[in-house]
Amino acid sequence: MRNLIKLVAYKIGWQPYQPHPGTRVVCCGCSLPGLAEFTEYQCGRTNRATIDELPKKRGYSRLSLAVLQTLKTLFNPAKRLFAQVLILISLIASPLALAESFDHSQWDGLLKEYVHWPVANQESRVDYANFDRQELQAYLDKLASITQSEFDAWSDNEQLAFLINAYNAYTVQYILSAYPNITSIRDLGNLFQSPWKKKRFMLFGEKVSLDHIEHDLIRPGYNNPHIHAAVVCAAISCPPLQSVAYTGDAVEQQIKQAFKEFLQSNKNHYDKESNRLKLSSIFKWYKGDFGKSLNNYLSDYAVDLRMTPEQMKAAKISYLDYDWSLNDYR
Numbered sequence: 653m654r655n656l657i658k659l660v661a662y663k664i665g666w667q668p669y670q671p672h673p674g675t676r677v678v679c680c681g682c683s684l685p686g687l688a689e690f691t692e693y694q695c696g697r698t699n700r701a702t703i704d705e706l707p708k709k710r711g712y713s714r715l716s717l718a719v720l721q722t723l724k725t726l727f728n729p730a731k732r733l734f735a736q737v738l739i740l741i742s743l744i745a746s747p748l749a750l751a752e753s754f755d756h757s758q759w760d761g762l763l764k765e766y767v768h769w770p771v772a773n774q775e776s777r778v779d780y781a782n783f784d785r786q787e788l789q790a791y792l793d794k795l796a797s798i799t800q801s802e803f804d805a806w807s808d809n810e811q812l813a814f815l816i817n818a819y820n821a822y823t824v825q826y827i828l829s830a831y832p833n834i835t836s837i838r839d840l841g842n843l844f845q846s847p848w849k850k851k852r853f854m855l856f857g858e859k860v861s862l863d864h865i866e867h868d869l870i871r872p873g874y875n876n877p878h879i880h881a882a883v884v885c886a887a888i889s890c891p892p893l894q895s896v897a898y899t900g901d902a903v904e905q906q907i908k909q910a911f912k913e914f915l916q917s918n919k920n921h922y923d924k925e926s927n928r929l930k931l932s933s934i935f936k937w938y939k940g941d942f943g944k945s946l947n948n949y950l951s952d953y954a955v956d957l958r959m960t961p962e963q964m965k966a967a968k969i970s971y972l973d974y975d976w977s978l979n980d981y982r
Contacts, residue, residue, distance in 0.1 A: 753810050753900050754798065756817055758791040760897035767895040768981050774917040776892035777981035778824065780831045788828070792821060796854035803856065810900035812874050816907075817898055819865045819883045822853045826862070827886050827978065836976045837886045848885075876904075877941040877949075880934050881911040888975040889919060889932065915956040919972070922959050929957065929967040936971045 766779040795818050803811060823837070826847070830840060840847035848866075851859040866883055881891040882898065891914045898906050914920070914932070921930045935946060942949040947965050950957065954964040 753806065754814050755794075756791075756813070756897040756899060758787060758794070759817055759821055762787055762791070763893070763895045763897060766981075767893055769892070769895070771918075773913045774892065774919075776895065777979055778827075778886070778893060779981040780824075780827055780978075781981075783824065783828060785828055788821065788825060792825060792854075795821070798856065800856040807900060808874065809903050812870070812876075812879075813898040813900045813903040815865060815870050815873075816879065816882050816903070818853075818855065819862060819870070820893060822865070823862065823884065823886050826852075834978060836978055838976050871938075871941065876907065877938070878907040878911040880938055880941070881914040882907045884979075886979050888977045888979055889972075890979065891919070891934075892917075893979065912953065912956045915950075915953055920957060921972070922957050922963075922967070924963075927963060927967050929959070929964070929969050930972050931969060933971045933974045935969075 762784060766783050768777050768779060769775065770777060795814075798814070803814065806814070826840060827834065827837060834840070837847055841850070846863075848863040849861050851861045851864075853860055853862065853865070855865065870879055870883065882894075884890050884893040886893075891910060894906070894910060896906075919932045922928075923930070929950075935942070939946055946969060947967060951961040951964040954961045957964065959967070
């Protein structure tokens with residue numbers, strides 16, 4: 653809804669239109685000046701989009717979008733005021749106008765209290781022994797109460813923050829379900845099914861697995877490889893669980909910072925003598941998420957790996973063994 657308000661301001665001359673950096677221009681074939689940019693701004697991940705597709709892709713109410721469609725025939729100097737009134741009415745009347753965000757303060761408080769950092773910005777450990785299970789369950793109950801339509805009404809960043817927090821919080825609950833009789837999250841699986849494929853977490857009215865949250869919702873839905881430093885699988889070799897919750901207004905910067913810190917940690921190592929970069933196995937498992945060339949992608953983060961961009965582009969890459977031991981604070 654905040655983005656729609658920006659569009660309204662743009663249409664009636666209150667502020668210049670500023671699309672999000674990196675988005676592509678696509679056109680819905682409309683005749684209203686600027687509405688093609690609106691389609692691009694809201695649906696930058698699609699090849700082509702129409703107004704009818706916007707609610708399911710970006711969560712805008714059909715009432716608000718119907719008003720914009722109406723402006724295709726109303727938008728001229730004689731009817732400018734009427735167009736403004738219609739837009740403002742749609743913002744007030746839309747039942748989704750109030751669905752701006754989800755309160756993650758409970759999860760944030762738990763992270764601040766029970767996540768510890770033996771090595772600052774590199775290694776975090778979770779105090780499972782003392783974790784407030786009742787408070788965690790209360791937060792998870794709130795997560796589970798969100799409907800698909802409520803989720804669809806949020807911005808992309810709100811959705812992404814919600815899903816990352818859900819993954820991490822459900823992972824902690826998963827560990828607690830067997831703690832202290834557990835040494836690794838892999839202990840929760842069996843010969844026939846990995847722990848990540850077990851459907852035991854409520855989301856949008858159905859039981860889902862951790863794999864569903866990560867591989868069916870987060871990765872294809874938001875197309876940001878930095879998420880691999882944000883979703884945490886409760887293992888020593890995983891990126892550290894952060895001691896703050898992700899939020900919609902900060903998630904892009906939060907996951908970028910987590911990614912940079914992950915590169916700086918001892919989970920990735922550069923040997924200058926042999927020009928060999930030893931990376932976390934995460935980069936092997938999800939290599940395709942980083943584009944055609946991992947060397948090229950990481951050249952933008954060479955300083956975090958204590959390298960130059962030229963060294964990064966020419967480096968030989970190998971992968972470190974993965975330590976699946978529990979990230980327990982003892």
